[in-house]
Amino acid sequence: MIREARAAHAVRVHLRPATSSDLDLLERLLVEAFNWTGETRVTLAEVRTDPQHAHHLRGWRRSTDLGVVAEAPSGEPVGAAWARVVPVGEAGYGYVSEDVPELGMAVLSPYRGQGVGRALLDTCVDALRGAGRRAVSLSVEDGNETARRLYESRGFVRAGRVGGSDTLLLRL
Numbered sequence: 001m002i003r004e005a006r007a008a009h010a011v012r013v014h015l016r017p018a019t020s021s022d023l024d025l026l027e028r029l030l031v032e033a034f035n036w037t038g039e040t041r042v043t044l045a046e047v048r049t050d051p052q053h054a055h056h057l058r059g060w061r062r063s064t065d066l067g068v069v070a071e072a073p074s075g076e077p078v079g080a081a082w083a084r085v086v087p088v089g090e091a092g093y094g095y096v097s098e099d100v101p102e103l104g105m106a107v108l109s110p111y112r113g114q115g116v117g118r119a120l121l122d123t124c125v126d127a128l129r130g131a132g133r134r135a136v137s138l139s140v141e142d143g144n145e146t147a148r149r150l151y152e153s154r155g156f157v158r159a160g161r162v163g164g165s166d167t168l169l170l171r172l
């Protein structure tokens with residue numbers, strides 16, 4: 001899964017598997033994903049401790065967790081995509097079933113719009129397929145057209161609705 005990805009427009013990033021040492025990074029990126037509007041709606045402390053949010057990454061990396069990190073040539077992490085199987089007791093936004101992992105992703109703001117997200121998504125989906133997964137789901141909030149366009153361009157289709165968000169599903 002380690003490879004170089006030529007981003008669509010400019011930046012060249014190195015993609016590598018996410019490890020247990022990436023928990024802090026993924027937590028920061030999960031905050032970015034929640035706060036995609038630019039407004040601080042969820043804090044790092046809430047991502048770490050609030051039961052409503054903490055289940056997304058608690059105990060990372062479990063044997064069934066899987067993720068990809070994008071690094072700039074300097075080695076600085078600039079984004080990641082990750083997927084986790086969610087038990088029914090923790091079902092929330094993006095949940096479809098216990099055998100469908102949920103995907104989360106974010107790219108740091110200065111690196112957006114340069115193909116990094118697409119490279120991360122494609123690589124994470126390939127890895128899920130390689131791991132024998134039959135489908136992957138995610139939640140996209142109304143108004144997040146950048147993310148929605150990316151997912152729909154990769155074949156995700158609407159499979160449900162929770163609050164102001166659609167649950168999208170990609171069959172692998």
Ligand SMILES: CC(C)(COP(=O)(O)OP(=O)(O)OC[C@H]1O[C@@H](n2cnc3c(N)ncnc32)[C@H](O)[C@@H]1OP(=O)(O)O)[C@@H](O)C(=O)NCCC(=O)NCCS
Binds near residue numbers: 032033105119147
């Ligand atoms: C969503 C996100 C991960 C996409 O990553 P990215 O690196 O910016 O995306 P890419 O540059 O690879 O672009 C992929 C596609 O996204 C869409 N896109 C990217 N930037 C866009 C913009 N400014 N306006 C509209 N669509 C855009 C396009 O469909 C694009 O495909 P194209 O290049 O063929 O036109 C990133 O914007 C991000 O981190 N956003 C904040 C966090 C977030 O919303 N996470 C997802 C929560 S569901």
